[in-house]
Amino acid sequence: MRQTAINARLPGWLALCLAGLLSACGGGGGGGSPAATAAPQAPVPTPAPPAASAPVLVDDGSSAKPATREQxxxxxxxxxxxxxxxxxxxxMAxxxxxxxxxxxxxxQSSHVANWDAADAQLKQQNSQEHGGVLDVVGSFYKVAVTGPDQLRQRVAYGLSQIFVVSTANDSVSxxxxxxxxYLDLLATHAGGSYRALLEGVALSPAxxxxxxxxxxxxxxxxxxxxxxxxxxxxxxQLFTIGMVQLQSDGTPLLVNQQTQPTFTAQDITDLAKVFTGWSWSAPQTTEGWFWGWCPEFCMAGRETQPMQAYAQYHSTSEKRFLGVTIEAQTSPNPLRSxxxxxxxxxxHPNVAPFLARQLIQRMVKSHPSPAYVGRVAQxxxxxxxxxxxxxxxxxxPEARDMRQAALPESGKLQEPVLRMAHALRTLGASSDSGQxxxxxxxxPSQELGQTPLRAPAVFNFYRPGFVAPGTLTGQRGLTMPEFELVNETSVAGYAQYMLDGVANGFGMYGRLWKAPRRDIQLPLEADLPWADQPDALVERITARLLGGRVNAALRQELQDAVATVAVEPLKADGSNRSAVQQQQLxxxxxxxxxxLASPEYAVLK
Known part of the structure; x- marks a missing residue:
């Protein structure tokens, strides 16, 4: 059911919003099972063919510049x-x-600097308050929406879903x-060497x-x-080589039609000895500093420094793993280990294809071809x-060729956090507090069902190999990681959250919940001059939020829906100006x- 059918029965702003919510919950079935019929999907729809008069935009990746703004x-x-x-x-330039x-x-933007600024402001308002997880989340969105280093931070966010640390863990929180x-560390190494990134992660106190x-x-x-x-x-298992041996294109290496494990339980046991004797950065390596007892042995700023070696706690026994041996040490040498x-x-030969496939999934498409994985791995x-x-x-070419958008296996479902960040950035949102x-x-029932750097487990919010049951993509065996977040509750919750945010603003009423309105506001008044013309308004909104993803059917539905919100003529004396502006708003x-509630917005092709 699309919103036009509901409009006839429930006219008005509220009814239309409910219609949009139901539209977001419907469609995308497939599979024919009762579960598939009942469970709403955020579908990967079969793209409508372009109109006969519309040119097919092609960019195979070989051109130096995009041919169009859509590209x-x-x-x-x-x-x-x-x-x-x-x-x-x-x-374009x-x-x-x-x-x-x-x-x-x-x-590079600095999440630590943002956190420190929020912490200082909180302490000015109330000496008992201090920065926390909320300020980590705030810094993520501040950088995502306003940061100059967009690519670095987008890659860092992708890495945070591979090298997972979560504030859902009490110790990290x-x-x-x-x-x-930790976010700064990932950003710092996002354009460096994998080996340096791996060491940074291994020695991160987070x-x-x-x-x-x-x-x-x-x-x-x-x-x-x-x-x-x-x-x-x-x-x-998760940061380097994975569970099975891979070929250079990311497909499993088979011996007698069987996958081959990359490591054994004994590899884990002996590798664990390498990671003994590491603790907080400190001026000394005595017991108190190893345990980090506060306040006596709690160095200021230790959370931003890599862990240091405490040799007396490091295993000196032989360590055998992944075909190498670190001989028994007469004196502990944690740095060499x-x-x-x-x-x-x-x-390890697995690293390149293992990482390549997941970076592609985080940035371009959920089901990359082996050839694509192989080229990126190389x-x-x-x-x-x-x-x-x-x-x-x-x-x-699989990223840049516009013909790829017509293929069912192309594209990806944008996870809720990315949809949220995109909406705030492209609509020009502002933060009253600056935080x-x-x-x-x-x-998931009334929010996004996801918070940056807050995955429920080390396996992230979703698995890279997830195939969604009861869907068209599932029938084809396509991996669609973000679909693991999709269910009746999360689809309706996302729509409700966006509805409330567009109407009232997003987020908190100030860091101490004392502000008169929500912290993040959209500049809706800038669009009022177009409100009297539904087609012009829809064109303006979809150009910012969808780019080339809008199709004729969606455009018409949006125009029809907008037109049902009556806007009375402005009286000569202007006495109804306030009412007219509210109707336009x-x-x-x-x-x-x-x-924001449309499948076209959720899916990046």
Whole structure:
């Protein structure tokens, strides 16, 4: 059911909003099972063919510059948190590759600086208050919406869903400045070497707390103590080589039609010994500093510094893993153990295809072809050049060829956080406090069902190999990771959250909940001059939010819906001006909301 059918029975702003919500919940069935029929999808619709008079836009990635603003818009949807007119102008002027190079040269935004500023302001307002997880989330949105280093931060966000640290963990939440520092670490290394990124992650105190290898002690079998294996397991399973051996194009290596494991339980046990004897950065390596007891042994700023070695807690026994051996040490040498381990992991042939596929999924498409994965994996090279890998992700023909948009396996479902950041950036949102107080949006029933850096587990919000059951993509065996967040509750909750945000603003009523309105506001008044013309208003809104993704059917539905919101003529004496402006504002709100609730907005082709 589309909103036009409901409009006839429930006229008015509220009815139209409800119609849009129901539209977002419907469609995209497939499969024929009762579950598939009942469960609403955020579908990957079969694209409508272009009108006969419309040219087919082709860009196979070989051209230096986009041929149209539509192509530039599509590129920026993959490479940033959302296109602005200035961004599009810049891509049109520079071309794809030069824009990428310029972005890597842009000054890096600082989440720690944002967190510190919020912390200082809170303490001025109330000496008992201090920065927390809310300020990590606020910094994410501030940088996503206003930051100059869009590519670096978009890649960092993708890396945060591979090298997962989550503020849902109590230890990380309690030391939330660590989480801000972790985002900065990922951004710093996003265009560097994979080996340096891996070391940064391994020695991050945020990761140390999350996967419990901070303060990890050597084995003492007399006491029944073994090294903690959490990080050793996940650094292999999720951060480097995965569970099965891969070919260079990311497909499993089969022997007698069977996949081959990359590591064993013994590999985990011995690798865990490498990650013993690491704890907080400190001026000394005595026991108190190892345990980090506060306030005596709690160095200021330690959360932004890599963990340091405490040799007395490091295992000296032999360590065998992944075909290498670190011989037993007569005296503990944690730095050498770490170097051998990380060199071994970074040089593993699985790393390039394992990372390539997930970066493609995070930026361009959910189900990349093996050939695409292979080309991107090759770009990483023996030096682990992430900058070259990112450029390969974005400039590959599967990313740039506009004909790809017509293929069912092309594109990706934009996760709620990216939809939110895109809406705020492209609509020109502002923050009253300057801190972008979106707040936690974990609840799928009335929020986004997702908060940045707050995954429910180390496996992220969704699995890279997820195939959605009861869907058309599932029938074809296509991996669609973000569909793991999609269900009746989350689809309706997202629509309700966007409806409320467009009507009232997004986020908190100030950091201490004392502000007169919500912190993040959309400049809706700027669209009022177009409100008397539904077609012009819809064209203006969809150009910003959809770019080339709008089709004739959606455009007509939006125009019809907007036109049902009556706008009375302005009286000569202007006595009804306030009422007219409110009616115009309702048209603007409706056009924005129904666009945000449309499948076309959710899906990036």
């Amino acid at each position: 530039a818009y599509r590129f920026l949807m993959q490479a940033s948190f959302g296109p602005t007119p200035a961004d599009i102008d810049r891509v 520079l071309g794809y590759a030069a824009w990428i190079d310029e972005q890597w040269a842009a000054p 309690f030391e939330s400045r660590n989480a801000a520092a 990761m140390g707390m999350y996967l419990s290898h901070i303060r990890n002690q050597k084995e003492d079998y007399a006491l029944g103590r073994s090294p903690d294996e959490n990080f050793a397991r996940e650094v292999m 770490l170097s051998v381990a990380l060199d071994t992991l970074a040089a 770009a990483l090279g023996p030096q682990g050049d992430l900058k070259s890998m990112v450029k390969a992700v974005l400039l590959d 972008w107080l979106v707040g936690l949006t974990d609840d 309702n048209r603007v709100r409706l056009a924005i909301f129904l666009t």
